Amino acid sequence: MRAYFGRRYTISASHRLNTDALSTQENRAAYGKCNNPHGHGHNYVVEVLVVGAVNPETGMVINMVALDNAVRSRVIEHFDHANLNLDPLFVNRVPTTENLCRTVFALLKDEIPVGKLERVRVEETENNSFECEGE
């Protein structure tokens, strides 16, 4: 039977929303306090959803340890306690949570050892969240 397994992880990181494509005033208008010059941080929650057949021997879509290892090595160790603006993956991209969500999906897409990555959800705060299904 096809089922879904989901796991939530936390990443603490800093960022500043600013793009060279806009003037100082335009950046200020577009990003508000997220444009403050020295950046700020969040405890991001990254929710990973894997779809696949439930293995009749284990009762699992994916062994959580295997998923944890993939997410830890590809995502958590990459972004946790880092400045997203300085990350090579955000050289020419504003580290909005939309872009972070897409980046996490791309980093994990081919690293899920069993089943398929269905969706990545990133919660920037308790009040806003973003989802990416790879399309």
Next chain:
Amino acid sequence: MIYLTRRATFSASHYYWNPAWTKEKNEHVFGRCANRNGHGHNYTLEVTVAGEPDPVTGFVVDLKWLKDIIEREVLAAWDHRHLNLETPDFAAAIPTTENIAIAAWKRLEPSVNAAGVARLSRVRVYETPEIFAEYRGEP
């Protein structure tokens, strides 16, 4: 189409064990979950039904009706029970979060769909706030 979700909690114990495997293999695959003394969780169950709001009441379904079904079909059987030892659902299936979601679906679907006003759409089970599984009735 509107999706309506009702949440409920239950507390239960379980262990992971495949009787076709050796003790060593069970412990290797399932880790601490293979401890035969069992352990427990506060599970959260989210039941989502899909339907059109009734033109008179504005309800997809009456939430009290859905709550009663969840309590009768799932909580009465599983709350404060040992899932491996006391529930027929897991006589042959390991009570992983995935299998708990599937078993909850099987318990809920006849009653939810019998009323003819909404269809069971999704069952999500949280084992902890960070671990969950979902079943959508797919084969």
